[in-house]
Amino acid sequence: MATMSASAAVPGRPRDPQVDRRIIQAALDVFGDGGWAGFAMETVARRAGVGKASLYLRWSTKEALLTDALAAGLVRVSDVDTGTLRGDMVELATQMLELYAGPSSRTALRLNLEAGTIPGVAEHYEAMRAAQVVAARAIVHRGIERGEVPATVSVTLLLDTLVGGAMMHALSTPPGKRAILTADTASHARRLVEFLMHAVTAPVGSGA
Amino acid sequence: MATMSASAAVPGRPRDPQVDRRIIQAALDVFGDGGWAGFAMETVARRAGVGKASLYLRWSTKEALLTDALAAGLVRVSDVDTGTLRGDMVELATQMLELYAGPSSRTALRLNLEAGTIPGVAEHYEAMRAAQVVAARAIVHRGIERGEVPATVSVTLLLDTLVGGAMMHALSTPPGKRAILTADTASHARRLVEFLMHAVTAPVGSGA
Numbered sequence: 001m002a003t004m005s006a007s008a009a010v011p012g013r014p015r016d017p018q019v020d021r022r023i024i025q026a027a028l029d030v031f032g033d034g035g036w037a038g039f040a041m042e043t044v045a046r047r048a049g050v051g052k053a054s055l056y057l058r059w060s061t062k063e064a065l066l067t068d069a070l071a072a073g074l075v076r077v078s079d080v081d082t083g084t085l086r087g088d089m090v091e092l093a094t095q096m097l098e099l100y101a102g103p104s105s106r107t108a109l110r111l112n113l114e115a116g117t118i119p120g121v122a123e124h125y126e127a128m129r130a131a132q133v134v135a136a137r138a139i140v141h142r143g144i145e146r147g148e149v150p151a152t153v154s155v156t157l158l159l160d161t162l163v164g165g166a167m168m169h170a171l172s173t174p175p176g177k178r179a180i181l182t183a184d185t186a187s188h189a190r191r192l193v194e195f196l197m198h199a200v201t202a203p204v205g206s207g208a
Numbered sequence: 209m210a211t212m213s214a215s216a217a218v219p220g221r222p223r224d225p226q227v228d229r230r231i232i233q234a235a236l237d238v239f240g241d242g243g244w245a246g247f248a249m250e251t252v253a254r255r256a257g258v259g260k261a262s263l264y265l266r267w268s269t270k271e272a273l274l275t276d277a278l279a280a281g282l283v284r285v286s287d288v289d290t291g292t293l294r295g296d297m298v299e300l301a302t303q304m305l306e307l308y309a310g311p312s313s314r315t316a317l318r319l320n321l322e323a324g325t326i327p328g329v330a331e332h333y334e335a336m337r338a339a340q341v342v343a344a345r346a347i348v349h350r351g352i353e354r355g356e357v358p359a360t361v362s363v364t365l366l367l368d369t370l371v372g373g374a375m376m377h378a379l380s381t382p383p384g385k386r387a388i389l390t391a392d393t394a395s396h397a398r399r400l401v402e403f404l405m406h407a408v409t410a411p412v413g414s415g416a
Binding site for chain 2: 164171192
């Protein structure tokens with residue numbers, strides 16, 4: 001158990017981004033383990049190995065801390081822009097595979113379950129989710145503008161099957177085989193993207 | 209709060225399947241709300257409106273009750289056999305949409321999160337999950353045998369995108385629009401299946 005760090009509480013001392021990251025990760029872990037019911041500033045501080053004063057210096061409430069942690073813990077859709085639709089889709093699928101096959105899987109699942117019902121957190125979470133959907137749809141629209149897929153493509157079906165297909169693959173990989181998957185998520189992401197790109201670019205009217 | 213029902217505890221009295229179903233549904237609801245930490249025989253009995261004796265007559269432990277409830281609450285993959293691959297895929301997707309867009313959504317999410325870690329339940333849950341995967345793969349293999357899809361199809365990618373695509377669509381539908389989706393899950397399921405069937409039956413070598 002960490003003791004209170006006096007120096008961290010000195011006003012005007014510049015914040016250490018390394019400590020911020022450690023606290024955010026601890027917050028995600030604590031939330032993943034015990035949900036909102038088990039989410040306490042003291043537990044997060046202990047997990048991060050910092051004093052409670054360090055935590056309160058940065059976040060005045062546990063709602064604010066969890067909101068920031070969620071923003072950091074979600075897939076970064078808005079940062080994805082590789083220049084091609086295939087590249088962007090591979091990046092999105094890779095992030096989803098890493099999120100749900102790795103140690104963050106329990107936290108991600110608990111977000112889906114609880115985040116929308118926590119007072120003071122739910123509104124931020126819904127806003128983040130909505131922004132993610134807008135950013136993901138923009139990825140496909142850029143692909144349409146560049147002529148990589150026809151304008152008739154169903155943006156919803158393409159994104160549901162990409163993001164959901166990656167999530168389901170990670171969740172249905174048996175625990176004993178997850179290490180193989182996480183060692184090379186990009187390979188599976190590329191196979192998934194080729195499969196889906198064929199659905200939206202192959203000519204209609206053939207097949208069984 | 210229900211009082212103890214004396215008659216339900218009389219030995220040899222035939223079990224009422226209606227009561228069984230009510231208990232199973234109550235067990236799923238209680239687990240969805242509070243997880244394993246909030247799962248108690250007394251809470252389930254109260255929710256079902258039956259006496260604790262009725263519960264213990266049927267299930268001697270809460271592990272046994274939750275295991276049976278999980279079996280009933282999961283998608284019934286093994287019962288799906290409409291005679292065509294398209295029909296089977298629409299049925300699977302419809303079940304997933306109903307599971308994740310309806311009132312059972314929280315229970316389903318909590319299963320993903322917790323079921324694998326509850327002592328006395330985890331092994332049954334893993335066995336059920338494995339059986340589901342085998343049954344789902346059999347659906348595609350029957351389609352290959354009937355010549356509905358080429359033998360070169362990726363069974364894994366087709367099922368990941370079908371099941372994951374349906375799950376993601378339900379989860380990303382805003383709460384205010386879920387009623388529209390649940391009123392006609394089959395329409396969306398058919399669109400999803402046509403999208404994916406095109407990926408696996410259209411000729412290769414064309415497209416952007």
